[in-house]
Amino acid sequence: MAVLNVLVVDESRKRAAEICAGLACAGYQVAAVLSSAYDLHMKVEEIKPDVILIQTDSPSRDTLENMAAMDREMPRPVVVFANDSDSKTIRRAMKAGVSAYVVDGLEPKRIKPVIDVALARFEEHQELRRARDEARQKLNDRIAIDRAKGILMKLRGIDEDAAYHTLRKLAMERGKTISAVSEDFIATARLLG
Known part of the structure; x- marks a missing residue:
């Protein structure tokens, strides 16, 4: 170490x-x-x-x-x-x-155990932060996908499943994640009014 x-x-x-x-x-x-x-x-x-x-x-x-x-x-x-x-x-x-x-x-004799505790607590806190950030990102991705599906459903008159497959196909064609394509789609829809 x-x-x-x-x-x-x-x-x-x-x-x-x-x-x-x-x-x-x-x-x-x-x-x-x-x-x-x-x-x-x-x-x-x-x-x-x-x-x-x-x-x-x-x-x-x-x-x-x-x-x-x-x-x-x-x-x-x-x-x-x-x-x-x-x-x-x-x-x-x-x-x-x-x-x-x-x-x-x-006290000098307490330094090592206190630092060991601080390191353990810090690592645990960082793991909780990572989990929180990951959960937040997943929620944001889910919201973007749902919004994009809603826009597609309204524009094309298709059901939710078809809207999802359209987004998935776009994502595969562009080499992006579905959430990234959804964000792009929402931004484009905003520009077009």
């Missing part, structure tokens, strides 16, 4: 040095150390870490917004070690894409 690169974010240089030592002892490689999450999105794009570890008293609104933007475009497992145990803060952090939120500081 490859060594994971970890991006460390901590405003305290002393604490960051301790974290880096703990990561090295746990078998991880430190990709970089940042003093704030201000330009996290840009730094993640540049550094491409496997995991992000943030040590903070409490994640600020800006930090959470940066994490949410990063989570949408370049999701990564994020571990936050914080002193803030407020349930609203924890919920906001989890919604922003945090995989593990640990209260009451970071």
